[in-house]
Amino acid sequence: MSKANLLDRREVVSTLLADRKDALVVAGLGASTYDLAAAGDNPRNLYLWGAMGGAVMMGLGLALAQPDTPVVVVTGDGEMLMGMGSLATVGVQKPKNLSILVLDNEAYGETGGQASHTSASADLVGVARACGIPDAKAISTLGEIESFAKAMQDPSSGPRFANVKIDAANLERVLSNRDGTFIMNRLRGALGHAPI
Amino acid sequence: MHARTEAPQEQAAVWPEEIFAILQRYDVRQVPYVPDAGHSQLIQRVLASSNMRGIPLTTEEEGVALLAGAWAGGQKGVLLMQSSGVGNCINMLSLTQIFRFPFLTLVTMRGEWGEFNPWQVPMGSSTQGVFELSGIHVLRATHPSEVKDVMEAAASQAYNACTPTAVLLAQRLIGTKVFVK
Numbered sequence: 001m002s003k004a005n006l007l008d009r010r011e012v013v014s015t016l017l018a019d020r021k022d023a024l025v026v027a028g029l030g031a032s033t034y035d036l037a038a039a040g041d042n043p044r045n046l047y048l049w050g051a052m053g054g055a056v057m058m059g060l061g062l063a064l065a066q067p068d069t070p071v072v073v074v075t076g077d078g079e080m081l082m083g084m085g086s087l088a089t090v091g092v093q094k095p096k097n098l099s100i101l102v103l104d105n106e107a108y109g110e111t112g113g114q115a116s117h118t119s120a121s122a123d124l125v126g127v128a129r130a131c132g133i134p135d136a137k138a139i140s141t142l143g144e145i146e147s148f149a150k151a152m153q154d155p156s157s158g159p160r161f162a163n164v165k166i167d168a169a170n171l172e173r174v175l176s177n178r179d180g181t182f183i184m185n186r187l188r189g190a191l192g193h194a195p196i
Numbered sequence: 197m198h199a200r201t202e203a204p205q206e207q208a209a210v211w212p213e214e215i216f217a218i219l220q221r222y223d224v225r226q227v228p229y230v231p232d233a234g235h236s237q238l239i240q241r242v243l244a245s246s247n248m249r250g251i252p253l254t255t256e257e258e259g260v261a262l263l264a265g266a267w268a269g270g271q272k273g274v275l276l277m278q279s280s281g282v283g284n285c286i287n288m289l290s291l292t293q294i295f296r297f298p299f300l301t302l303v304t305m306r307g308e309w310g311e312f313n314p315w316q317v318p319m320g321s322s323t324q325g326v327f328e329l330s331g332i333h334v335l336r337a338t339h340p341s342e343v344k345d346v347m348e349a350a351a352s353q354a355y356n357a358c359t360p361t362a363v364l365l366a367q368r369l370i371g372t373k374v375f376v377k
Contacts, residue, residue, distance in 0.1 A: 054291070058261045058265035085254030085258065184264075191269065192270075
């Protein structure tokens with residue numbers, strides 16, 4: 001299923017996070033979570049293994065609670081399509097420290113590669129822009145990922161949205177932790193919040 | 197928005213103020229909501245507050261995910277919705293068990309007390325059952341005089357013990373919606 005000239009998802013995520021500093025990262029369920037794990041475990045990673053459609057909203061809640069810290073949501077086209085309304089909610093709140101990167105392989109890779117709506121007609125960049133996120137663009141090169149990575153470090157210039165068309169190859173899974181209370185409390189601990 | 201009849205016991209609607217005061221005391225900061233007439237006074241208070249953020253949603257399940265993110269970032273929240281929105285939340289309610297974060301939702305009930313609109317009745321009838329099957333503890337306030345105590349208990353168990361809790365604000369409390377005068 002590989003196509004020429006499409007970016008490799010692992011390379012996109014590792015480039016995005018190569019110099020992440022204190023950035024908090026939320027990854028949507030499935031391949032995005034494996035990509036985040038492959039880029040290197042970090043207490044500031046919020047790995048999702050379910051709650052499809054919720055990644056952007058978790059990023060929003062986190063961004064509003066930590067307004068001086070960059071928050072980036074990395075998720076797939078299927079997950080983003082399910083939570084499309086959350087782009088409208090982000091457009092109203094306009095959190096300046098929130099960035100959203102969609103890894104768009106135009107397919108539900110985790111379930112057999114069935115075509116998603118982005119393979120036919122849905123344009124997520126257009127949706128984001130129409131929802132009130134003017135800094136929304138399509139990305140097709142690693143150079144643009146580097147620029148996005150730099151921009152997301154500035155917590156006063158968002159929200160921003162980018163859709164990256166990626167190679168649809170199914171890569172070997174890299175499994176992150178999947179115990180939610182561990183993931184949650186480790187992240188809170190990294191931000192200095194004690195358990196109840 | 198449609199007007200409701202005044203509940204007979206109260207003219208000044210003290211109970212939304214009592215809810216607001218308790219949320220303030222627990223330092224609740226993020227208040228996602230899908231509007232409902234029964235929540236309008238509380239939503240106004242939240243939007244006018246300097247330390248709370250009212251966050252309108254496109255669908256209620258967004259609020260469950262938002263509150264998980266808020267807690268990850270160190271803030272408490274509360275989700276305001278109507279009984280018809282509870283069904284929209286079901287899969288996302290998994291997060292309350294997965295992350296064990298302090299989840300509190302305040303639900304204004306429809307379809308249970310002199311309801312005019314039959315479309316409200318199925319979800320209103322299953323609201324409590326849906327919550328309980330999803331692992332959410334349910335408390336109910338039917339009369340204005342009991343709202344404060346119920347809310348106090350709900351906030352305490354949600355925020356102090358991470359016990360996911362829904363408070364059902366009965367249709368009898370908020371008043372039956374009038375369609376035909």
